[in-house]
Amino acid sequence: MKFGCHLSIKDGFLGAAKKAYKMKANAFQYFPKNPRSLSVKEFDKENATLCHAFCKEKAIYLRNTERRNTTWKGITDDVG
Known part of the structure; x- marks a missing residue:
């Protein structure tokens, strides 16, 4: 089972990952x-x-909230 939270990317993706860690x-x-x-x-x-x-x-498992699309592809699809 994975435990996590929703995080803002105001400090960037890396900042959010470090906060989760x-x-x-x-x-x-x-x-x-x-x-x-x-706004994006x-x-x-x-x-x-x-x-x-x-x-x-x-x-760390990264899950996008909007499309429920997992990992790196989710990042690039949403903001790339």
């Missing part, structure tokens, strides 16, 4: 759009790549 979560979901304005944060491919590597290294 610090909380001892082994999963997290992110919001690619601001729920109030529906500018995509930072380098940050997303670092997040992917960090999650893989720390065995």
